[in-house]
Amino acid sequence: MSDGDGVYRRDVLKASSAAAVALGLGGGGYISSLAETDDEPFSQKDPGIDSFVGQDEVFKSACSPNCRGKCPLEVHVRDGRVRKIEPQVPEDERYKRACLLGLSHTQRIYNPTRLKYPMKRVDWSPDSPNPQGRGEDAEFERVTWDEALDLVAEGMTRVKDTYSPESVLFHAGSGNYGINSTVESRLANLFGGSTPGWSIDANVGRGFNRITGHGYYLPQTNESEDWENAKTFIAWGTDIFSSQLQMDASKLLDMKEQGGKLVVVDPVYTTTASKADLWLPVNPGKDVHLILGMMNYVLDMGLEDTEFLRKRTTAPALIGPDGTMLDAKGVIEGVTESKPVGVDEQTGELVALEPETPGSYVLTGTYTVDGKSYETALSRLKGHVADYPVEEMAEISGVPAKNIRKAARWLATRGPGGIAPSYAIGRYIHGHVFGQAYAIMLALTGDYGKHGNVHAHHPLGASLDTGGWGSPDDAPGSKTLYFHEYADAMLNGDPRQIKAVYSIESNMLGNQFPNRQRHLKGIENLDMFVVADIHHTPTVQQADIILPAAHWFETEDIVSSWGSHPHITYRHKVQEPLWESRDDYYMIRDLAKKLGFGDYFPEEKREVLRTMSDGDDRFDFDELRERGTAHLGTPTVKYTGEFPTPSGRIELYDEDAPSEKGVDLQLPKPIESRTAEDYEGADEYPLIFMQKHGRFRLHSQFEYQQWIREINPEPQLDIHPKDAEARGIEDDDYVRVHNDRGEMVVKAKLNDAMKPGLVNTDQGWWTRDYVKGHHNDLTHDEVSDVGKTFSFYDVRVEVEPAPDDIDTSKYEGNQPTGADASSAGVGGD
Numbered sequence: 001m002s003d004g005d006g007v008y009r010r011d012v013l014k015a016s017s018a019a020a021v022a023l024g025l026g027g028g029g030y031i032s033s034l035a036e037t038d039d040e041p042f043s044q045k046d047p048g049i050d051s052f053v054g055q056d057e058v059f060k061s062a063c064s065p066n067c068r069g070k071c072p073l074e075v076h077v078r079d080g081r082v083r084k085i086e087p088q089v090p091e092d093e094r095y096k097r098a099c100l101l102g103l104s105h106t107q108r109i110y111n112p113t114r115l116k117y118p119m120k121r122v123d124w125s126p127d128s129p130n131p132q133g134r135g136e137d138a139e140f141e142r143v144t145w146d147e148a149l150d151l152v153a154e155g156m157t158r159v160k161d162t163y164s165p166e167s168v169l170f171h172a173g174s175g176n177y178g179i180n181s182t183v184e185s186r187l188a189n190l191f192g193g194s195t196p197g198w199s200i201d202a203n204v205g206r207g208f209n210r211i212t213g214h215g216y217y218l219p220q221t222n223e224s225e226d227w228e229n230a231k232t233f234i235a236w237g238t239d240i241f242s243s244q245l246q247m248d249a250s251k252l253l254d255m256k257e258q259g260g261k262l263v264v265v266d267p268v269y270t271t272t273a274s275k276a277d278l279w280l281p282v283n284p285g286k287d288v289h290l291i292l293g294m295m296n297y298v299l300d301m302g303l304e305d306t307e308f309l310r311k312r313t314t315a316p317a318l319i320g321p322d323g324t325m326l327d328a329k330g331v332i333e334g335v336t337e338s339k340p341v342g343v344d345e346q347t348g349e350l351v352a353l354e355p356e357t358p359g360s361y362v363l364t365g366t367y368t369v370d371g372k373s374y375e376t377a378l379s380r381l382k383g384h385v386a387d388y389p390v391e392e393m394a395e396i397s398g399v400p401a402k403n404i405r406k407a408a409r410w411l412a413t414r415g416p417g418g419i420a421p422s423y424a425i426g427r428y429i430h431g432h433v434f435g436q437a438y439a440i441m442l443a444l445t446g447d448y449g450k451h452g453n454v455h456a457h458h459p460l461g462a463s464l465d466t467g468g469w470g471s472p473d474d475a476p477g478s479k480t481l482y483f484h485e486y487a488d489a490m491l492n493g494d495p496r497q498i499k500a501v502y503s504i505e506s507n508m509l510g511n512q513f514p515n516r517q518r519h520l521k522g523i524e525n526l527d528m529f530v531v532a533d534i535h536h537t538p539t540v541q542q543a544d545i546i547l548p549a550a551h552w553f554e555t556e557d558i559v560s561s562w563g564s565h566p567h568i569t570y571r572h573k574v575q576e577p578l579w580e581s582r583d584d585y586y587m588i589r590d591l592a593k594k595l596g597f598g599d600y601f602p603e604e605k606r607e608v609l610r611t612m613s614d615g616d617d618r619f620d621f622d623e624l625r626e627r628g629t630a631h632l633g634t635p636t637v638k639y640t641g642e643f644p645t646p647s648g649r650i651e652l653y654d655e656d657a658p659s660e661k662g663v664d665l666q667l668p669k670p671i672e673s674r675t676a677e678d679y680e681g682a683d684e685y686p687l688i689f690m691q692k693h694g695r696f697r698l699h700s701q702f703e704y705q706q707w708i709r710e711i712n713p714e715p716q717l718d719i720h721p722k723d724a725e726a727r728g729i730e731d732d733d734y735v736r737v738h739n740d741r742g743e744m745v746v747k748a749k750l751n752d753a754m755k756p757g758l759v760n761t762d763q764g765w766w767t768r769d770y771v772k773g774h775h776n777d778l779t780h781d782e783v784s785d786v787g788k789t790f791s792f793y794d795v796r797v798e799v800e801p802a803p804d805d806i807d808t809s810k811y812e813g814n815q816p817t818g819a820d821a822s823s824a825g826v827g828g829d
């Protein structure tokens, strides 16, 4: 039953208005500590196991951190309090989902780390920023919303007048997939500020794009409901059962039940590897060697899909001695546009290669045209991969030769399938070369455009098309600043000086950015740092102005399912924002008013949601509100048409390829940085350090969740027993992990699933969770010319027993919340 407001009421016995929820109704350990009332403490019984049947108001909402879930939820409210969360059945029922994190929002919404009031650093003002007052010991005082936004507007205007409008950066992270980052961009465009470009997760996709025209983040792939049709699924550097656990992982099991083979390429024996038919334990950073070995085998054995190569790739295209492709324009009469040229097998004549056109084109060989010798792109590729024989690649990659052959044979001969890389390979600095290489490998095996094909470990999902709402026609517009440019922009004015930052949905100094100390220095150079967040994160602690954002259940929104299922979800407001927190929309609207752009932001957010929806003809706004989700009709099978490349075909040979570190990349060649054996610092820092995306947190969100802490109480360093023994380290010892940038102290966990030489600490922990330091004190912010992506895992460290005098008292005794949750007092209590 619906009340017409999209809110479902199931047998409401105790009808209670959601709006009536406020402090002190109920209570609980958390809320009573925050409520500043003398209400009776809430029953200590876990609210999750209460019986609710027939007593709840049920609201439709969504969980939306940057995982691949974006799970539609049903939120149960009783007596004015959120009691229980359940998965909501979306339009396509096969995508019903939710993990423990999403089901634990009862703990998040009443958590003591929530920010409660707008705050100002006591020694900061727009004309006297006192940057030295920032940091761990910064003190804050409560201000009204009006005062806070006045100060922000004044700070922005000052920076605009003193430097330029672009010196104000409107930053957004990946904390929430509602509309508010678009709302923030609208203000940025009106103001003429800087807006963020992503230098995270983009590496592999960039390489893939050079060959197929698709991809920036991971390229599109068939919807996961189709994965069961794969005959061979190579999960390449992805622990799907940890990082896509909510839904897509189960599709691998469906595939196995249908007889498909699961191959896992990972230096770690992960949960996903434990389900594999074949595990290839590659050495970190050697993926390009490995895939070149596989290509070598496929071409050597003649297993390539010749029909596909002729119809959809540039395999038959003639390449000249100087590396340029022969152009049909000027060579073949009547052709007026640039096109690659092939040779007809039957007639021996030159033909222009049209997209999506089969023909009896010659695939290999050398031809003379106008006295010059040309060879086909496939011949070039064959010649190239001949330099990467299987046995040699086995030696380098650490994968037995027979298993390299087996994986390649399965992929090439068992029918449709594919390679599903993750972002991990892109966390090595030249990871784009892998993107280039596997795009070509899947062209050899003909794995594009069919049921059962796979190109990434998650599909792209469905996003609301916000039209041009983020950039009004009459706005001066904004300038992109890539994440990897932030530190230099703040410190050195390169490529332009940044002096103020307004940040939403990001924990940039607590997890998002590598080389934390350098970014902290950058922040020191700002005149104003404004952070809006739900929780008191390490980034919030560095702010001059703190703006408390509403929890997701306290906002109305439309949630896109980036990287996930094919629906968008309507988020109904379950309760009013607690304390003085606010939906970011209203903060930005009021700030816009103070900056003179008030007319551009309607009073009510729903009006904006409606306007955006009206511009997207794939769904109806009112139906979406009523139903909760809308399937946007994305096609299940991808890559069925012409490729968006100059030739309309997959370009096996990249004529205009960039070169990097002196290596030209017309065809994929391994380039390494810190994983190379001869890397300069390899002796001093012999271990590769990664920070896996573990199942216990979503980046740094849910760090404070008590249920999770009970099973995963503190950060740890996964280290192979041999590496530990060589350093005199035993299980559960505290260790110092260090390199030339910084250090951290964590508990060691001996783990023989790790490849020796590789250590790991799951990302997502806040500074307060470490005994000392932070994982991003060890990472660097270098990017490659082509990949332009932070290489979080291309990092070397050394590990030693921690000094005797470290203070580990926060983890002594049985403290399920682990680190000192109660010290998060800045929220205003």
Ligand SMILES: Nc1nc2c(c(=O)[nH]1)N[C@H]1C(S)=C(S)[C@@H](COP(=O)(O)OP(=O)(O)OC[C@H]3O[C@@H](n4cnc5c(=O)[nH]c(N)nc54)[C@H](O)[C@@H]3O)O[C@H]1N2
Pocket: 066, 067, 068, 201, 236, 237, 238, 239, 240, 242, 243, 244, 245, 265, 266, 267, 268, 270, 282, 283, 284, 285, 286, 287, 422, 423, 424, 425, 427, 428, 690, 691, 692, 693, 694, 695, 696, 697, 698, 699, 764, 793
């Ligand atoms: N639970 C949970 N899920 C998440 C996230 C989260 O924080 N928590 N984050 C989300 C986001 S934004 C992202 S980008 C994705 C990330 O998801 P992934 O990209 O899958 O995650 P990673 O943890 O970086 O790495 C996956 C695997 O790569 C392996 N690996 C490391 N080095 C190498 C190598 O050199 N070669 C190969 N072949 N494998 C290697 C690791 O051992 C690991 O098992 O996950 C998303 N999902």
Ligand SMILES: Nc1nc2c(c(=O)[nH]1)N[C@H]1C(S)=C(S)[C@@H](COP(=O)(O)OP(=O)(O)OC[C@H]3O[C@@H](n4cnc5c(=O)[nH]c(N)nc54)[C@H](O)[C@@H]3O)O[C@H]1N2
Pocket: 065, 066, 173, 174, 175, 176, 180, 200, 201, 423, 427, 503, 504, 505, 506, 507, 508, 511, 512, 513, 514, 532, 533, 534, 535, 537, 549, 550, 584, 691, 692, 693, 698, 699, 700, 701, 763, 775, 776, 779, 792
């Ligand atoms: N060392 C290392 N660092 C990494 C990675 C790694 O592999 N290794 N992975 C990187 C990757 S792939 C990614 S995608 C990034 C993710 O980095 P971030 O984008 O910073 O992601 P989160 O940690 O989820 O932080 C989001 C913040 O937004 C807040 N938030 C949530 N909803 C809202 C809202 O509605 N309004 C406001 N104002 N705030 C809100 C949350 O409370 C949280 O503090 O981290 C990167 N950092």
Ligand code: SF4
Pocket: 063, 064, 065, 067, 068, 069, 070, 071, 097, 098, 099, 100, 101, 102, 103, 246, 698
């Ligand atoms: S954290 Fe991700 S997988 Fe878990 S419930 Fe939320 S959206 Fe779904």
Ligand SMILES: [Mo]
Pocket: 066, 200, 201, 423
């Ligand atoms: Mo990510």
